[in-house]
Amino acid sequence: MIINLQKGEKISLTKENSNLTKLLVGLGWDTNEYSGGFAFDLDASAFLLDQNGNASGIEDFIFYNNLEGGNGSVIHTGDNLTGEGEGDDEVIKIDLQKIPERIKKIAITVTIYEAVKRVQNFGQVANAYVRVINELTNEEFIHYDLGEDFSVETAVVVCEIYRHNDEWKFGAVGSGFSGGLQALCANYGLQAG
Template sequence: MAINLVKGQTIDLRKNDKGEEFDLSQVTIGLGWDVRQQKSGGFLGKLLGGNKEADYDLDAIAFLLDSNGKVADLGRTVQTSDGRQVGLYQGDVIFFNSQKHPSGNIWLTGDNRTGAGDGDDEQIIVRLNALDPKYDRIVFLVTVYQGRQNGQHFGMVENAFIRAVDARGREIAKFTMSGDTAYNNMCGMIFAEVYRKDGGWKFRALGNPERSDNFVEILRQYTYQ
C-alpha cells in the first residue's frame, strides 16, 4: 500500500516499512490537479456566459541538481520552427520546450493543458538506477502558465497531488494538497524532491508555494549564476 505523505515527510523509495521492495529502474512521477468550480451566477449568468472559466494550464518541470544543490548545465539556446529563441534546451532542466534529457534517463511525457480527466495530468519519468552519479537530487515543481495574466493561482486548485510509481506500476507514495488561502496568488509550487542517500533514493514532500508563474525565476535559486 502506498504511503500518503504530509508536508515535510521523507520516505525511502526502495522499500516501505513493511519490507516491500520497489523497482526503481523506472519511476513515474505523476502530477494531477482539479480546478475548483466557481459558484454559478444563476440562469442569467449562464445565458450570458459570464461564468466561463479559462482552462488552467499547469506545467510540470524538473531540475536535476548536483551535490551543491545547483543546476550545472543550463543547456543552450535554439531557434524553433516559428522563429522563436528557446533557451535551456537539452540541459538539466526538463520542461515543455525540452522534454527529454540528453542522457535519455528522464523525460516529460507531454503537456496536459486543462487538467481534465482522472489520474495523472502530467508525468515525468526517471530511470533512477541509471542516472549519472553527478546528479544528487531532482526537484519537481509546477507552475500555472500565465497565471498572473489570467488571475489563476493554486488557491483555486483542488486535490493537487504528486505521486511516485515504480517500474511495475506500484504506487510508492503520494502527497496531496488542496487549495486554501495560504496558496492564494501563488502561481508556482515546489512539490517534492528525490535525492540520493546511503546508496538509495529518498522522496520528500515539500509543498513550497512560489509567487511567480515563471519557472525560470524559481530556477535562479538553483543556479551558480
C-alpha cells in the first residue's frame, strides 16, 4: 500500500516494519515549456546531518561529484542531465543499518544546475515528486508530490529521513530556497566552493 503524504506530514518508516533496512529514494520532475535557450539540469543531493542539523564536512554531502558517503550507507546512483523520460530522474540508495550513529538526519534536496546563468527556477518545474521504495521487495510505500508552490526558488529541500528514538521516520518538507546549492550548503554548515 502506498501512503501519499502532504507537505509537513511525517510518518515512521520502521515502527511497523522493523525489517526495513534498504531504501531507494526516487525523485522525478518535468519542466514546463521554456524558451530560454538552455536545457534544465536538476540535481538530487543528500546532506548527512548531525544532531545540530549540520554536515561535518564535504564527505557528508552526497551529490553528482561525490556519489557515496556515510561509510557507504548513502549512494547517489548518478546524475541525469536532462530529466527526460518517464519514471525517476535520480535515485539515492540508503542502507539504514550502515548509517553512522553520529548522523541523525538525511536531508534530500534538488537544485537547478547553473540556475542564475540559465535564468531558471522551480516555478518552471512541474510534477516534482519523491517516492520511497523498499529496495529488497521493490515496493513503493511512500509518495509525496511537491505541488507547484514554487516561483523564484532554485533549490528545494524535498524530504528528510531522520532518527527519532529507536526508529527512522520520513518527513515531507517541500521547502524552497533562493541561492541554489550555495544556499543549501550554507544552511547545513558547509561552504560551497
